[in-house]
Amino acid sequence: MGAAGQLIVKRYRLVRALGQGSMGIVWEGHDTLLDRAVAVRQVLLPPELREGRRAELAQRLAREARQAERLRHPHIAAVHDVAEEDGTTYIVMELVRSRSLDGVVASEGPLAPERAAAIARNVLSALTYAHASGVRHGDVRPANILIGHDGRVLLADFGTGALAADPAFGRSGPERSPAHGNPVSATRGASAFLAPERSGGAAPTAASDLWSLGATLHLALTARPPGTAPQDVPGPLGTVMRGLLAKEPRRRLSPEAAEHALAELQVAAPVPASPAGRSRTRLIAGIAAAVLVAGAVGGWAILRPGSGTAVSRTPLAATISPSASPSPTPSKKPAKPLKLKSYRSPAGWRASAPSAWTRRPTDSGIRWYDPRSGAQLTVEVIAQAGTDPLKELSDGQVSLRPTMTAYRKIRLKETPSKYGTAADWEFTWTQRRSQAYLAKGVTYHQYRRIIATESTTSVLTWTTTADQWDRLRPTLVKSLSLFTPPAIG
Template identity: 35%
Template sequence: MESPGAERMIARRYRLSRTLGQGGMGVVWEGYDTLLDRPVAVKEVIFPPEIAPAERQNLVIRTIREARAAARLNHSAIVSIYDVAEEDGRPWIVMELIRAMPLDEMVRTYGATPIRQVADIGCQMLSALRAAHAAGIVHRDVKPGNILVREDGTAVLTDFGLATVEGDASLTQVGTVAGSPAFMAPERVRGEKAGPASDLWALGATLYAAVMGRSPFERGDTMATMNAILEEEPDLSRMPRVLHPVLRGLMARDPEQRLTADQAEEMLAVLGTPPPRDPALRRLSRAVAQRMPGLSGRGRRALVVGGAVTTVAVLATVGWVTLGPRTPASLTADAASRATGRTATTAGTVTSEPRTPVPATPAATADARPTPTPTRTAAPRARGSALRAWNSPHGWSIRYPRGWKPSRRQSFTGWLRRDGGAHLGVAELSVADGDPMTLLRAARDDFVARRVRTIRMRTVPYPGGAAAEWEFVWVAGESGPRRWARPGQAYRELRRAVVVGDLAYVVEWTTLKREWQGQRRLLRTVLRGFTPK
């Protein structure tokens, strides 16, 4: 990657170190915010030398609009915009630095994306687009190069440079094409106004490319590609049959006949989640949702999968923490197949070490199992009297810090430090064929806080069962289910969902963000002491 040579500062604050990639609107640099002491990605707008002054101003306006549009959105699957600085007569967009690989590069490097991962990425993008559309923003350039996939499988939508915002006049000149032709919906090719359905069509073409490596309408020539979009149906003959319905629905030529985001997400969820066998889960979902503390109506929803119902969001206020090292070997079959890769070339990405490759065909990947950190043996003895043992009437046990205030409500047990700066909680739920990652993703989607930033989400091995982890940072708002949290305070939390037989446990540990490192030793001791029934 190119280096700027001598140290270069933007707006006397952002220090540039190297280029990460280049696109149609400019160059993306890896940078550092010297004021807030954090890494950032900085997008530099490149003006062609022959551009007219009027068009130059047009590009400036368009860049400012990109930042304004994206900054309005607060979603875990959308890149965060921090600032817009002006230097040398042109704007620079300062954004979140994401350690991830663009989806198109991931496919080029590792081959076809597995079906479950395609479905997972699709669901995350649908959630991001739903948030954008609700804010009156149409992305207009959804494509594999604008989707970044982290090593834990979470995906982020980037580059709102072509976004259409309600209330803003279009900046596209008559006779020009804005966007990537192979991923443009038919109505946009015809010059009609882009709407939310246009983004959904582009997402369908993107999911196709995640498996096949290219858009179904790519013909090597812009006019031939646009003609194929208007006249031809996507060729699904080499595509796994389970993806045919959702791809046909998303890429329907008529926007009125296209799937909605909710319909597409429901279809993809079936592909991304192992179907449960117990039809009684519908009744269980309602019963548990009524018992769990702090859940909103949205948090009580159930996900319909394969004709049955999997309870996925009833644990939205609880979780488990594991503090073991994060290594590729700790990923299970689904997570190990996720590509994280070499040099990233899209806005907001950096280089990471190669991980386990995605197989060339959507087939199962061998399970990688390191030495498990959790055990089902008796809880270790704490030093001195720092911890006390709790044996639940339901059969599980844990050692919690002495002096913390206990509370119980049906299937949830919690302990709060006297000053309110830390909290431990355990919830138990009966499930059938439960998927711990599904539980955590639902909890992530329904988590209520002022700001939420995921640090990692991964599947981990567990003796005699299955487990997944979610670590994140959040800022408490004025209201929310966690009444002990102080408004405006930043907290760090790491949850683990464990499924053993027909029981699921979600154990959470939450501390003030500034205290996280100092509490790690205590956390390890407490968490090793948890024993399922």
């Protein structure tokens, strides 16, 4: 049994227990080598198992976890490492500040169809990616779907889920949610979400993962697992759920058909209002459905409306490319950048923003805001490796466009960066409906940059009303040039 303060393989320090389930204890840990918070699953095998059986399970766990290490997707809680100490297996994972989906349903009741559809689509994208990589999850259920405090949706427990149906882990006793440490009812344990063909301990398949997703969707919509008589859910989302819950694997809805149906439901759904007490709407930019990490990382800057709607026609690229120069209107002097003030985050990244702007923390970074013009700079950094910046921004464009009027892409392309891979997305749009500080009918101009290093993903988002863009553009160029991510800062 582990203990707080214990150092595993001279690298991972156990900080505090987060919860206990049938497969062991989940700890908050600290990676002393990379100086980052992690989650550490201490796998506890039943003591009565024969030595040969224990060795077999330990080998399976290590093999499954090593396969899961290859997965880097915005809706998958990453597996960082597998370690063994004194005969005990430890799986080191991304630590996600979150609530589990079953906890959300338990406290809030059944979800609205559009919210359930968005979550299901994110999880489906994670499964589709994993299946294409040759990895099966095996334990898709609400307890393993995390709703991050930053808005991300992640599927957790890759690497251990494949053993969820093994009789060795069918011990009695209450299971506790790793997110809260609260007892989980038997109807929300692993067995309630296993496909019929896995009831005898069969290995997971892509089809069985899809059945479990359907069972999870059932709970999200009805607050209970499907059992032997699934509750009827009307409408298109009910059709998707029933298609995934088909008893015969070959009759189940294909992932392509499910993705198409869920995407249509999302596009048809109204834009959700901002949660009470929050002053922004988040864009999850791809990092798959759009978050970055997407999933989403990435903030959607919120502005007070400006007085005009003229769109700047000069792309920011002209001001940062060494081979090009801006072409200002001859009758106007080029705008000068505002005075900047440097800021160093406790997480190690550095940014510079106008000294007169107001600084406020966000879930995963800092937002600077000008109360006079409504302009904002948001910097968000997460511990996520393997991000494809261009793909995340491209996915974000697909997800965002249905919420806009008069969208115009100015640039969407990779950009050179001495810190890693990077991409830029610049665009304008007219707000379709008033929401938080976004005003209906006002045209906005946004520039977003994603920088991916070996261990982090940084999202820089600069937004102004269109009539303020030219005046503030030189400040943006200077601010972008001064940013350094954690690995460098």
